[in-house]
Amino acid sequence: xxxxxxxxxxxxxxxxxxxxxxxxxxxxxxxxxxxxxxxxxxxxxxxxxxxxxxxxxxxxxxxxxxxxxxxxxxxxxxxxxxxxxxxxxxxxxxxxxxxxxxxxxxxxxxxxxxxxxxxxxxxxxxxxxxxxxxxxxxxxxxxxxxxxxxxxxxxxxxxxxxxxxxxxxxxxxxxxxxxxxxxxxxxxxxxxxxxxxxxxxxxxxxxxxxxxxxxxxxxxxxxxxxxxxxxxxxxxxxxxxxxxxx
Amino acid sequence: xxxxxxxxxxxxxxxxxxxxxxxxxxxxxxxxxxxxxxxxxxxxxxxxxxxxxxxxxxxxxxxxxxxxxxxxxxxxxxxxxxxxxxxxxxxxxxxxxxxxxxxxxxxxxxxxxxxxxxxxxxxxxxxxxxxxxxxxxxxxxxxxxxxxxxxxxxxxxxxxxxxxxxxxxxxxxxxxxxxxxxxxxxxxxxxxxxxxxxxxxxxxxxxxxxxxxxxxxxxxxxxxxxxxxxxxxxxxxxxxxxxxxx
Numbered sequence: 035x036x037x038x039x040x041x042x043x044x045x046x047x048x049x050x051x052x053x054x055x056x057x058x059x060x061x062x063x064x065x066x067x068x069x070x071x072x073x074x075x076x077x078x079x080x081x082x083x084x085x086x087x088x089x090x091x092x093x094x095x096x097x098x099x100x101x102x103x104x105x106x107x108x109x110x111x112x113x114x115x116x117x118x119x120x121x122x123x124x125x126x127x128x129x130x131x132x133x134x135x136x137x138x139x140x141x142x143x144x145x146x147x148x149x150x151x152x153x154x155x156x157x158x159x160x161x162x163x164x165x166x167x168x169x170x171x172x173x174x175x176x177x178x179x180x181x182x183x184x185x186x187x188x189x190x191x192x193x194x195x196x197x198x199x200x201x202x203x204x205x206x207x208x209x210x211x212x213x214x215x216x217x218x219x220x221x222x223x224x225x226x227x228x229x230x231x232x233x234x235x236x237x238x239x240x241x242x243x244x245x246x247x248x249x250x251x252x253x254x255x256x257x258x259x260x261x262x263x264x265x266x267x268x269x270x271x272x273x274x275x276x277x278x279x280x
Numbered sequence: 281x282x283x284x285x286x287x288x289x290x291x292x293x294x295x296x297x298x299x300x301x302x303x304x305x306x307x308x309x310x311x312x313x314x315x316x317x318x319x320x321x322x323x324x325x326x327x328x329x330x331x332x333x334x335x336x337x338x339x340x341x342x343x344x345x346x347x348x349x350x351x352x353x354x355x356x357x358x359x360x361x362x363x364x365x366x367x368x369x370x371x372x373x374x375x376x377x378x379x380x381x382x383x384x385x386x387x388x389x390x391x392x393x394x395x396x397x398x399x400x401x402x403x404x405x406x407x408x409x410x411x412x413x414x415x416x417x418x419x420x421x422x423x424x425x426x427x428x429x430x431x432x433x434x435x436x437x438x439x440x441x442x443x444x445x446x447x448x449x450x451x452x453x454x455x456x457x458x459x460x461x462x463x464x465x466x467x468x469x470x471x472x473x474x475x476x477x478x479x480x481x482x483x484x485x486x487x488x489x490x491x492x493x494x495x496x497x498x499x500x501x502x503x504x505x506x507x508x509x510x511x512x513x514x515x516x517x518x519x520x521x522x523x524x525x526x
Contacts, residue, residue: 129418136408137400137418145417146426154383162382165411171391172375172383180392 042069043082043236049112054223055103059110060086064236066255068160073254075262080109081269086232087111088272089204093229096200100229101220116220116230119175122153122161123190125198126214130239131252133214142213150194152187155218166191189227190219197229205240208271210249213239235268288315289328289482295358300469301349305356306332310482312501314406319500321508326355327515332478333357334518335450339475342446344439346475347466362466362476365421368399368407369436371444372460376485377498379460388459396440398433401464412437435473436465443475451486454517456495459485481514 038056039046042065047057060079065072083105090102101113126133129143153161154174169175170183178186197217205212215238218231231237235250242249249264284302285292288311293303306325311318329351336348347359372379375389399407400420415421416429424432443463451458461484464477477483481496488495495510 126417133414136405137410137414137420138402138405139418143418146419147417149411149413149417151411151414156384159382159384163409163411164383165395165397165409167393167395168379168383168397171393171395172385172389173392174383 043079044232052112054115055112056115057106057110058113059083060232064251064254064261066251068157071255073261075265078262078265081265082232082234082236083109083111085234085265085269085272088269089201089233090229092204093197093200093233096196096203098197098200098229099226101222113230114222114228116222116228118218118220118230119186119190120155121164121169121174121190122155122216122218123194124151124153124214124216125149125194126151127198127202127211128213130213148195148198150191152190186227193219193227193229201233201238205238206243208268208275209243210240210268210271211243213241215239235265240268289325290478298358300361301358302361303352303356304359305329306478310497310500310507312497314403317501319507321511324508324511327511328478328480328482329355329357331480331511331515331518334515335447335479336475338450339443339446339479342442342449344443344446344475345472347468359476360468360474362468362474364464364466364476365432365436366401367410367415367420367436368401368462368464369440370397370399370460370462371395371440372397373444373448373457374459376459394441394444396437398436399462432473439465439473439475447479447484451484452489454514454521455489456486456514456517457489459487461485481511486514 035050036048037045038048043061043063045059049055049057060083062074062076062078064074064078087105090100093100101116103112103114106112126145126149128145129139130141134141152164152169154164155161166187169187170180175183175186201215202212217229219227220230222228238250239252240249249268253261253264281296282294283291284294289307289309291305295301295303306329308320308322308324310320310324333351336346339346347362349358349360352358372391372395374391375385376387380387398410398415400410401407412433415433416426421429421432447461448458463475465473466476468474484496485498486495495514499507499510
């Protein structure tokens with residue numbers, strides 16, 4: 035078993051005897067603003083791992099496949115090894131965070147239609163926003179021609195919108211509004227686009243449907259307090275959710 | 281005669297008796313990095329006015345209409361009053377400037393196909409890059425619905441590519457490569473999209489086809505010296521250009 039990769043919130047290990055799989059272990063760390071702000075709380079890795087697991091399982095019922103294969107202990111999951119796209123995809127249902135700041139728009143303003151944004155994954159460059167045309171014309175997806183890149187981005191946009199619709203419903207079911215979220219994708223050995231990484235309060239902005247209270251990483255980014263409590267509550271709600279069955 | 285607007289490099293005055301026209305007077309000032317860097321040189325306004333005039337005249341032969349109506353003295357032109365779109369449009373044929381920095385790509389790298397970028401015109405926000413979907417979903421074009429905005433941006437993209445092809449030829453004719461350029465557009469009273477503002481070494485990156493020497497505002501931005509000489513030389517070449525007639 036080898037440590038293949040260590041990110042800000044996760045470690046990825048090989049799985050002996052299963053070359054197409056890797057073990058993704060969730061750390062207790064919390065980072066924000068391209069890791070300029072760091073923190074942690076006990077059990078954070080365990081909570082996020084369980085949240086991500088529940089979300090991946092619920093997404094299957096909405097026809098969305100992820101890299102998730104099976105749980106492994108409290109804070110890890112076995113996932114398919116993918117060739118990752120060097121993009122972070124953000125989907126927005128309301129203006130918040132960096133978009134509110136960059137464009138001078140009040141946080142919370144609803145958008146006319148969900149916005150899908152691509153960010154070029156590069157820590158040294160602080161993950162800059164890129165347009166689809168920049169990704170295509172600059173060749174930011176390795177080994178793909180301009181027309182292949184165009185096709186992948188069209189698929190990715192459709193995937194993002196479908197994922198957004200599914201996640202809106204899943205979070206709504208537990209009393210939370212999905213304001214925006216970030217996800218990553220990769221292709222498996224058959225060339226299929228799969229959801230990767232995680233869907234958790236680290237990667238989603240979640241506002242309580244009744245109180246507008248924040249149940250996400252903004253509690254940490256903005257020093258609002260109650261970070262651990264919010265993550266615990268999100269997990270508690272997902273665990274007790276009956277999936278909307280009548 | 282009233283001063284209607286004063287920008288970084290131009291003043292715009294009303295024209296008495298002609299309510300649909302305005303007089304655009306070019307100042308001697310040079311600014312860069314959202315006006316954090318300021319300079320000027322004598323006759324700069326005159327030179328840029330004459331360059332812009334020649335380019336607008338040449339563009340007509342390529343089927344591209346601008347706001348230009350007629351010259352007025354050395355450093356002014358009479359133009360149609362337009363309702364301006366709050367966007368700056370950038371077209372790139374090679375990576376340079378802010379794009380090279382933001383994405384960590386070497387300056388001068390050719391692109392696979394010309395890139396059209398939109399920037400939201402707002403000095404306080406330093407003109408942020410926006411995607412077409414952001415412009416549409418956030419309602420950044422006043423009074424237009426999401427589908428109307430979509431149509432305008434499609435027209436604008438087509439216009440940008442046609443303008444790029446024309447400008448590549450016009451500058452090539454005088455021994456200069458068009459690396460990238462920025463333009464602005466507005467709609468006239470009949471709702472037609474017209475090229476506005478200026479096309480000059482302030483708004484284009486122009487590299488000598490033989491020597492790669494820069495003949496544009498980068499000489500000022502990067503303290504390369506010879507700023508006035510470069511602008512004078514661009515005007516000299518345009519004036520002696522026979523328009524490629526055999």
